[in-house]
Amino acid sequence: MGFKFETVKANRISQNIVEQIRGAILAKELKIGDQLPSEKDFAKHFGVSKSSLREAYRVLEAYGLLEIRQGMSGGAFIKEVDLTTVKDSLVNYFFFQNPGIREYTQIRTFIEPQIVKICAEKITVEDIEYLENNILAMEQEPDGKHFISDLDIAFHKKLVDISKNKIISLIVESVQAALINIKRIVHTDEQFLKMVCDGHKKIVNALRESDPKKASEAMLDHINEVEKGMMASKKGSMIITEKGLLKQDRGSK
Amino acid sequence: MGFKFETVKANRISQNIVEQIRGAILAKELKIGDQLPSEKDFAKHFGVSKSSLREAYRVLEAYGLLEIRQGMSGGAFIKEVDLTTVKDSLVNYFFFQNPGIREYTQIRTFIEPQIVKICAEKITVEDIEYLENNILAMEQEPDGKHFISDLDIAFHKKLVDISKNKIISLIVESVQAALINIKRIVHTDEQFLKMVCDGHKKIVNALRESDPKKASEAMLDHINEVEKGMMASKKGSMIITEKGLLKQDRGSK
DNA sequence: AATATTAAAACATCTGATCTTTTAATATTT
DNA sequence: AAATATTAAAAGATCAGATGTTTTAATATT
Incomplete structure (x- = not known):
């Protein structure tokens, strides 16, 4: 029929969150150094479990877009992708x-x-x-x-x-x-x-x-x-x- | 002193697993299409919880090295990184x-x-x-x-x-x-x-x-x-x- | 003023349960 | 016999909640 449809994967919660956050970065709504909410808070905000949110954070970290630090004033921070x-x-x-x-x-x-x-x-x-x-x-x-x-x-x-x-x-x-x-x-x-x-x-x-x-x-x-x-x-x-x-x-x- | 040490991050379990699997791929011990054990089995094999293993799988998937399929004959499969x-x-x-x-x-x-x-x-x-x-x-x-x-x-x-x-x-x-x-x-x-x-x-x-x-x-x-x-x-x-x-x-x- | 202690915030990990998707095996119908 | 429908099991997806560990700000002590 001359038109090619692309395959669609069922949306995973974590993937959805990843896209939202990456989108916000590319749209300049989030800047380098900005801190995202804590796992607990952000999970509640999205209405998902902590594990789903954690997986999203892991992926964004793998993309190099996030730096996650432990400890008291730790958390998830937007990071410039490095070489x-x-x-x-x-x-x-x-x-x-x-x-x-x-x-x-x-x-x-x-x-x-x-x-x-x-x-x-x-x-x-x-x-x-x-x-x-x-x-x-x-x-x-x-x-x-x-x-x-x-x-x-x-x-x-x-x-x-x-x-x-x-x-x-x-x-x-x-x-x-x-x-x-x-x-x-x-x-x-x-x-x-x-x-x-x-x-x-x-x-x-x-x-x-x-x-x-x-x-x-x-x-x-x-x-x-x-x-x-x-x-x-x-x-x-x-x-x-x-x-x-x-x-x-x-x-x- | 003329010698520069690099910063070291505390090893995260998931990161450790990611490196082991990526290493095995680069060492050609794992080939395209090879199936990794199920979450449950592999977690037990590594002696870690399922969540830690899942996070490792998520990261490898983000790298484009893994494809994860749900369902009966699903699982984690080594994938060629795509463009x-x-x-x-x-x-x-x-x-x-x-x-x-x-x-x-x-x-x-x-x-x-x-x-x-x-x-x-x-x-x-x-x-x-x-x-x-x-x-x-x-x-x-x-x-x-x-x-x-x-x-x-x-x-x-x-x-x-x-x-x-x-x-x-x-x-x-x-x-x-x-x-x-x-x-x-x-x-x-x-x-x-x-x-x-x-x-x-x-x-x-x-x-x-x-x-x-x-x-x-x-x-x-x-x-x-x-x-x-x-x-x-x-x-x-x-x-x-x-x-x-x-x-x-x-x-x- | 310097040092040591403590407490809290946030991530890291674990356990175990339940839901959903996918497919192979089986049963049913034509 | 072939096509179709049903079922069961495997494996990932998600959730809830408990416990451990790291880091640092605040506090207490010297």
């Missing part, structure tokens, strides 16, 4: 989509070269100093382990933060987090580490010279090199298990 | 970050011109036909209303889907959804509508000629034009309120 909440959500999503390394690389090649173009014009001496220290730390890191990825994330995060675009910051950070979290691959060999450092150095050099084109090309090369490295050394790399231990990755398929 | 869940999370996040139109435009100018470059090589006659029909529908739309944005989203979504990059699809869709959901701006004037259609036509023409450079430039122009249009007509545009009604936007600040 971690969204990143976790993206990680969950990517876990099932399971994109290939190519897909991660592609989005990075779209964004990050353009980011450093902007950086080349805006960057300050303090920023340069920060990036140089980051590279130094990475070089001095004795045998890699997972610190490399933290430093790597920090390097790219710094650049994207200079661009002052909150959306792009979120994307770049999440893509990198997802890549590391999902693949759980950390490259520990000297050669890979050196390649990353060299790439970062070239980028910083171009930025120091305020050369957008050179910086952009250096970033593009760097991303592609890292991809090549990840593809090639897949078998030889280490993966981090859920328990935090390191074990040899035998490569998939 | 809606992540988009909602992004919408929540952007609501507080409240990025400017410039930030939305910028990320689009980074990604979409490159997307159509790829499309120019991959696109099929069916795809072209789809896009042409989309433009026709938009032209025939009598007086805009919110259908325009649905068609606009569909147009850009189609292009990004051709690139077969799940990450980029998610980003482009979410950015557009967030822009419309948060700003709640719909342009109803004839002039704006015509400008969008013309932009889309130029893009499709370039794609039909398999001209990546021309397509990419047409997309870049289109995005920038739309931004200009949104900025300029901010006062004259309509906004959709929470209740779905349309009212005149008087412009902010």
Whole structure:
């Protein structure tokens, strides 16, 4: 008949409450820091049991919209959704989509070269100093382990933060987090580490010279090199298990 | 002391259970479709009350990782996280970050011109036909209303889907959804509508000629034009309120 | 003035009962 | 035999109320 109806689920009390409160937040009737009534009072207000209301609070908390504190002057407070909440959500999503390394690389090649173009014009001496220290730390890191990825994330995060675009910051950070979290691959060999450092150095050099084109090309090369490295050394790399231990990755398929 | 400790929250039973189950999913010990024990059984297994376990299930459901069905052969089933869940999370996040139109435009100018470059090589006659029909529908739309944005989203979504990059699809869709959901701006004037259609036509023409450079430039122009249009007509545009009604936007600040 | 104690508010958890939904199994009808 | 209606059981949804734990403001003590 050309018209598609959507499936409807029976309304759960807690879901109904969740939607009302989220709606009030999006409609700006509730602001950050506002306190909701206590479980007992609000349950009575809605005419539902405490458990139903508690489930609603749990869900809103999971959305990152609520902070619940125990104790005397505790309660439920409207909270700004933080980056971690969204990143976790993206990680969950990517876990099932399971994109290939190519897909991660592609989005990075779209964004990050353009980011450093902007950086080349805006960057300050303090920023340069920060990036140089980051590279130094990475070089001095004795045998890699997972610190490399933290430093790597920090390097790219710094650049994207200079661009002052909150959306792009979120994307770049999440893509990198997802890549590391999902693949759980950390490259520990000297050669890979050196390649990353060299790439970062070239980028910083171009930025120091305020050369957008050179910086952009250096970033593009760097991303592609890292991809090549990840593809090639897949078998030889280490993966981090859920328990935090390191074990040899035998490569998939 | 140079070392930063992170704050720790007292462990809640439900949170502990959530982490265990999410961990098992990420560790691939639980797969899509797997059924978890019933509330009663699992609560007993963990040695906790049913309410605590229920709260854990609610949270996992909010994460999009669980589907809970009532009835005889119901129960809790591991579910693939769907796009809606992540988009909602992004919408929540952007609501507080409240990025400017410039930030939305910028990320689009980074990604979409490159997307159509790829499309120019991959696109099929069916795809072209789809896009042409989309433009026709938009032209025939009598007086805009919110259908325009649905068609606009569909147009850009189609292009990004051709690139077969799940990450980029998610980003482009979410950015557009967030822009419309948060700003709640719909342009109803004839002039704006015509400008969008013309932009889309130029893009499709370039794609039909398999001209990546021309397509990419047409997309870049289109995005920038739309931004200009949104900025300029901010006062004259309509906004959709929470209740779905349309009212005149008087412009902010 | 500093410190220790106490009390109350609010969340956290538990127990156990009852209601509702869904479906598999059974019974009935055609 | 096939279609339809009924029934029973499994599992979640909701409720009520009791008890435990955390946090902090108020009070008492040193």
